[in-house]
Amino acid sequence: MYDRSSVLQSLDANAVAFAILFGGLTAFMFAWFWLVIRKAARERQYSVPIGAVYFWLAHDGTAALGIMEWPGPGSHWFIMFLRCAFIPATVLDAVLLAQIIAYGRGELAPWLSQRVYAASILAGAAFITANWLVVMHALHDDLHFISMALTIALPLPLITATLWRRHACSTLSPLAWTAYTAMVVLYFASTFTLGGYFHSWPWILLAAVSCTWGIVLIRMIYAAPPHRVQQSAVATRPPS
Known part of the structure; x- marks a missing residue:
């Protein structure tokens, strides 16, 4: 695990390069x-898998509400920026969750009433948040570098599964996921400026797998039909 004081010193020593890369990923x-x-x-139709939204809401929400640690007077500039960025991110996470509630019942749980379905979605968010707090307490990741890597990398296999299940790109905008992959690349590139733990082989492996998956995902989305193709009801005769 990284050392907090060493990372903060590296941030100050490489402030320009880090700010350009991290600012770019924030824009994306x-x-x-x-x-x-x-x-x-x-x-x-909802765009983002429910599992990804759960983890984003838990991560961004707990940080925005100051559950882990809110920066006080004299706090490092990166901590101040990070906590402030979590506030609008949490609002947008909540919008994604609201879209799953509004548009997702027919795909996810058509046998439930809308009221029971909505209550189940919210209960799931509370459950994941409770688990997330335990994990964050155990990690001591107060600069959020590990947790941000996990929440950035997690949606890639989940969105791939959604694409395969739907058999079409549907609401999976190619441009949106190109921007997402750019965000992934810039995030890991920004951490490489910090040295130490962020030059270790597990971190480099995670970066390589995440960036590669993002590129492959973009290719699959561009190749997928815009809407699911209905298979013909007429069975073809097998060759004799």
Whole structure:
């Protein structure tokens, strides 16, 4: 695990390079939010897997509410920036969850009433948040570098599974997930400026797998049909 004081010193020593990369990923993040929320509202179908939204809401929400630690006077500039960025991110996470409640019952749980379905979604969010607090307490990841890597990498296999299940890109905007992959690349690139733990082989492996998966995902989304193709009801005769 990284040493907090060493990382903060590295942030100050490499402030320009880190700020450019981290600022770029923040811009891509909010562009991604806008694209997926707009696409889901237009298609009336949720865009982001529920598991990913749960983890984002737990991570961003607990940080925005100051449950882990709110920066006080004299706090490092990165901590101040990070906590402030979590506030709008939490609001947008909540919008994604609201879209799952509004548009997702037919796909996820058509046998439930809308009221029971909505209550189940909210109960799931509370459950994941409670678990997330335990994990964060155990990690002592007060600068959120480990947790941000996990919440950035997690949606990639989940969105791949959604694409395969739907057999179409549907609400999975190619432009949105291109922006997301750019965010992934810039995030790991920004951490490489800090040295130490962020030059270890597990971290480099996670970066390589996440960036590669993002690129492959973009290719699959561009190749997928916009809507699910209905198979013909007429069975073809097997060759004799």
